[in-house]
Each structure stands twice: as C-alpha cells, then as structure tokens.
Amino acid sequence: MVSARQGKSKKAKPATARRAPKAAAAPGRDALSLPLVALLAAVGLLVVSVANALSRATLTETSLIYWAGLLLITLPIFFKLSSKEPSYRQRLVLVLLLGAALYGVKVVHDGIYFTFTDEFVHAYNAESIAQHHHLYYFNSIIPTTAHYPGLEGATSALMMLTGMSSYGAGTILVGAARLTFMAALFFLFARLSGSARGAALGVAIYTGSSNFLYWGAQFSYESLSLPLMVVVLMAFVEREAGSPERRTPWTALIVLGILGITITHHLTSYGLALVFVALAILYRVMKIERPNPWPLALLAAGAAIGWLLIAARQTVSYLFPVLSDALKAIWDTASGESAPRTLFHQSADVAEEVGATPLPARALALLAVLILFAALLVGIRQVWRRHREEPLVLLFCAAAVVFFGALALRFAPAAWETGNRAGEFLFLGLAFVAIYGAAELLRPGPRLQRRRLLFTAALGVVLFGGVISGWPWDVQTTRPLQVSADGNEIDSESLALAKFAGKRLDGGRFAAPEAEARPLLNPGGQIAFAGQGPDIEDIVNTGQLEPWQLPLLEENQLPYVVTDRRLASGDSIRGFYFTVPGRYNHALRERGVVHKFARLPVARVWDSGRVVLYDLKDRP
C-alpha cells in the first residue's frame, strides 16, 4: 500500500523524513554559562516569591518587583537561546529550565491552597475519587469536569500512593506535564524545522501565549491534555520521519495518547480530532507518499464523539451555550448592535471595580501582538518556501493566521473567553512560524550581538504581553488568604467558612456566592452551587427574597445558604481573599443580602459579620 502511494505521489521527498535536527556547533565558552543562567532563573523565582510575599503581607501595591523577577528568569534564557553556541542538549535543558522556572512562578503564587478558578473544581474531583474510590463523582460547579476524569484519576494515584493532598499531588503532576510539554514541543519543532536552535526559540516564543504562565499551569484538565496533545503531535512527526518498519511503536504511543486525551479534556480531544482530520485531507490532496493518517483521524474523532455521547452528554449543555453566545456576541458586535468590549477590562459580571491595567502595560501587550504579527509576516514566507510540502506545517501556518483572527474575538463581550482559550492551541502554529521570523533577525552578519539583544528584548515583550493579557493586572501577585497574627494563623472568611463546613457540616449542600462556593468545594469538600445554573447568583446577590427563590433552593435540595455582603463575593478570582480596607474586597452590598433569610425566619448557623450561613431547614 505504501509503495502504491509512493508510485502515485508527486512529492518524492517527505519533508520530515530526511530532516534530522542539526546539532549546533560544539559548545564554546560563553559569558552566560548554563549554570549561571540557572542561578539567575532561581534568583528571579525568589524575587517573584518575595513580590508575592510582600503582596500577601499587604506591604506593597506595586508589582514592579514581580516583573523584575520575571525579567531575571526569562531574559538570560532568551539571550542564551539566541546564541549559536549551545548544543542540542543544552538548548533542551534551557527550555526545560524556562518551563520549570515559569511553572515555579505559578506555584509561588499559590501558597498552600489552590487559588485559581478551576482548581477548586478539579481538586474537589480528585478528593472525591480518593474518598469514594470511583470516578465520575458529582461536581456541583462544573458538572462536566466529572466526566473528563483523566487529570483527577491520575492525580488520585499520586494522592493515594503518597498520602499527599490534591494540592501536593496536583502540583507535582501538572509540573511533570509542563516539563513534558516543553520537551515535546522542542522535539516537535526540532523535527519539523530541522534546527535545534529554531526549536528552542519556538518553545521560548510559545511562553508568550497569554495563557501559558497562569491559566495553562493551573490544576485543570487542559493543563494535562495540552501537553499530551503536543506529545501526540511529536510522536506523529517522529513516526513520519522514521522508516516504515519503525512506525508501530510511535503509532502505539499516538493511539494511547489519543485515548488519554479523550477522557481528559473535551476541547483538546476535539482539537486533536480536527488536526488529524485536516491532516488526512491534506495528505490526500497533496498526494503525500507516506501513509494517510485517516485511521488516526477516525480514532480521534470516534473516541471524542463516542465519549461525548456515552459518558459525557452534559458537555453539550456546557459547551454549546458558551459557543453560541460567542457567535451571537461576534454577530452583535460586528453588526453594531452591541458595543465592543473594552480591552484590558474585567467582564461586566465582576461586581467590584478592580484596578485597570495601566497604560504602559496595555501598550506593552499591544506591542507584543505587533511583534508577533511582524514575526508571522516574515516567518510565513520562509515557512512556505521551505516547508510547504509538509501538511502539519501548513496546519501550523493556518493556525498562526487564525490566531490573529481569534484576537478579534476579544472585542466581543461574550466571545473573548472563547478567543482566549483558542489562543493556546493556535499559538502552537504561531510559535512555529515565528521561529523563521526570529531566524531572519538572528541571521549571521554584522551587529549580531545587537540583534541578539533586540531579539531578547522582543521576546521579553512578547512574554510580558502574554502575561498581561492572560491574567488580570491586579492579581498578578497574590493576596492574603491565610495570614500570621500574633504567632498564630488566621484565615479569610471564605476559607474559614469552608473549613468550618468541612469539619462540622460534612455532607451538607450549599448555595453560595462564587467566593464561598469554590472554597466550600475544596478544601471544604462540600457540595456547593454557585452561578447561574441553577440561578444561585441572583438569590445570594439580591436584598429581597423573591417568590421563586425558596422553591428553587428546595428543588435543588440546598438547605444551607451562604450570604456575603462583599461585592467581591461574586468574583471567582479575588473574592475569597481577606478584605483590605482602601484596597480591595471592601465594597459592600445592601444589608438585605445577608438579612433577608433571617426575616423568614430561619436559623443563622455561622456569622462573621459580612458572611452569614443560614440553614433553611431549621425554622420555627
């Protein structure tokens, strides 16, 4: 079959098959040695940790120290990677160092609890598996997550075998996935570009993806599925580059990877299926002489659809409203029916006014987009000239172009998140194309040293731009969740309530604002509903008891209702931290928000002043 294809093929030379990564020149003496770069990265991480510590201690509002730490981590690595000197192995070590240090930035942001929006949800799932010994245990905030238990199932192995909490096990597991991602992306780019230098630059460019630093590093299913997807793509190009008789092991890895991704994350499994379907079509259209990957496309699509229909039907009601809202928002914004979203501002549903991103930071983020666009323009010509016979590279080019289209989604109020989430997949293509833009800048010739510095600065801008546009400016450094007072530890109200519920009301079902519901899930370990499905948000945010509210609570069997006067209680990123008067979490809602249930009357179980827990089943 292979020979028949070869006979029909117009393309005699498979692009990846002949191109093994070139080892760079023998390593020579460089003022910036690898150990020194590692030391600088570690010092940078310590500076970031100090910046977070100062923020937790409410001693400073500036994040300049944090940004300085990030500079210290990244710029020496970027500069070193732009050199011709490091060997293949040294470049790999450098990108691993970059990945580890940037993951460290996320870890030192956390402290001892997961604090990112989705982490509470997945940590709850992992704890449920450890407690009940089976998958698919109900999750009240994002029910779909229980039906994609890959991450939590894997984490449960570490939890049970080590005795660690979901926080410890999850941090290690996502760390391992992140290092795997960096290495696999390096090997993928190295195989496709034929250059270790280019591959390392491509991985470094990828760190400028807006979700790389924080969102993609949180304990969430995509943090595992995206690395696995890159591993599958790497295995695919390795398979294509190898001799026909050596394809089986790579195919086995690809098949296992596809199955693993299918039960880990819905969007990644659909994205991977889309990639293989597109590859199958391109192989056919371009008459590539290697075996058409349609069986892999069939497997990826069949597994994703099969899992959706058999095990995860709720995903339809979870994803489709988001996508249809996004499409509607795009239409409304494009047709002028609704005003475009203002960039660098919070979505309208965040109750409390939060600090806007400063003008220089916004300018930096926009400059990053311009730099990436310039890299695309320069790079895509080179890629087309050198690799247009390689289907996966063509897909990367398409992804790079679509990336800038997805940026436009940020102007549509309900579509910005869709655009933001698509970005981390599309950025894989952009990072690959940008390698060739970078290569043009770093071409041998006069003033190479200056151009290396320029490249380093540009890559720094890209990274900073990604960080700025990927995570709110005012929470780049963390806030106090648990503080030391008089030698003892005290918890924020949300955390204290969660611990109380976990210890004293185990098995309870709660309706709560976001700020309480998520900690109630983890570390509280309780079933807590928030948001709009069912409409808990309007119950806990309004000062009057509407006729529909009690029946809805009864219908969902939610006897415990948490009320919180703080405006920030609706904020799933900031609400669970301590109130710091004059800075954050201090604005209050009307008193009726916490008193309306007392008027019924029903029992007040827990009262901290601003936060009150009611038990609707305890009444006269």
Add this chain to the structure above:
Amino acid sequence: VKGHRDLTIAAVAAVLCALVAALVPVEIIRVLAALPLTLYLPGFALVAATFDGEELAALKRLTIEVAASLIVLVLGAFVLNIFPFGLTTASWAVLLALFVVIGCFWAARRRGREERPQRPLFAAVPRPSPGSAVLVGVAILIGAAAIALAQKPLPAKHAEGYTALWMLPADSSEERVVVGVQSNEQDPAAYRLRISSNRGSQSRTYRVKLDPGEERTFEAEVPEPSAGRAHVVASLYREGRPGHLFRRVTRWLPRQQSFP
C-alpha cells in the same frame, strides 16, 4: 528479564516502590517511592516493550517515558474504575507494579537473549566543573527557598480581621447545642457570649478571651419546650461595647427537616 539489567532493575524497583508506597506510613518515604512508580517506571516499561531496538536519544526517550507514564495513569484510572474495588492505594500499587513487570517481561522477550549496551542518560554531558556544580546547587537551594517562602503565612496588618460565631446541635438527639467563637482578628480580643433559649431562665453569659486564630466552644443544654420548638440564640458582644450586638446565631430545635 534475566540478562537485561535495565529491565531487571525497573521490574524490581517497581515492586519495591509499590510495596513501600502502599505499606510504609511515613509520607516522605512514600513520596520518594511513589514518584518513580507513577511518573517514570510505567512509561519506561511501555517504551521498552514497544520501542525495543529503536535508537532514541536519551532525553527524547526520557520525555516519552514520562509522557507515557502520564497516559498510563490516565488510562489506569479508567481501568481501575471498572472493578468494584475501584481506585485505592492497593489497586494502584498492584496495577502499576504489574504493568511495569509485564512491560519489562514483554521487552525482554522481544529483545531475546542478547544484552543490549546501555547508554547512560547523561553520557554526553561533560562532568560539571566545581564552580558549575556550586552554581547549580545554589540555584536549587534558592528555588526551594522561593517555594518555601510562598508556603509560609505572613503577617498582614492591613488585612481586616473578623470574629465568627457559630452554633450547631451538639449531638443527634438535639438536646444540647455547641456554640463556637472563633477569632480571626489581628489582635487578642475579649467578648461576652450570651446563650439564651425561648425560656428566658435558661440564659447564660460567658466571658471569652481569644488570641488570633483561637477558637473556643461552649455547650449548653436545651430543655424541650412544652409546645413547639426550642429557640436558642447565641449573641456575642465585644467586651468594651456590651450594648452593641456584634454577632448573633440562632437555632430551633429539633430541626424542622423541611424547607419553609
């Protein structure tokens, strides 16, 4: 696996790690055993069984091994979930150890009798100079210090403290309540706690002094009222402001068990 040193070591290590992780009660030792068992050995066995004969660069092989281990964990959870016993410490330990041993046997069968030359993982890395070793060592220490700092709660004088008051039935018979006062204030504080029921004679007052982070609980009996439910109220006052209600919690006992 006789005659294949790497496979023998992996198989024995998997069994030992599984035993230690499952049986030793010391967490740090379990962590040291569980990390290779979960994040490396399953992938090693899988790669050895499938890639036998393939010349893979050491770091590429290592990457695939870790990635394959992650995939094995994901799929392993799915497989264990099928069985009634599900995902437990024992089932994970047995599954992973078994997977590694079978993978190594499979690899040995495919390799045959001939011992393959082993390539040390870091063969191409030159031995670091003492200076480099010191720099890397210091870097590791600084990185660890950064993470340790992040785990330490710090004083935050501008963070607004608060006091929480709570009340629950002390037991299932609901004849007593337990009232808790928890100080999450920045400084030591004193309070007066008054617990009363709808029979005014049952009122009791306590003086409470709490350090930050301290919690005290009080139990009070709730005599069954002649008719209806007993209404219990716990009121908290700051020591310096006895006329100003600071916190209040209430209960009706026994609990109604139905929505209003």
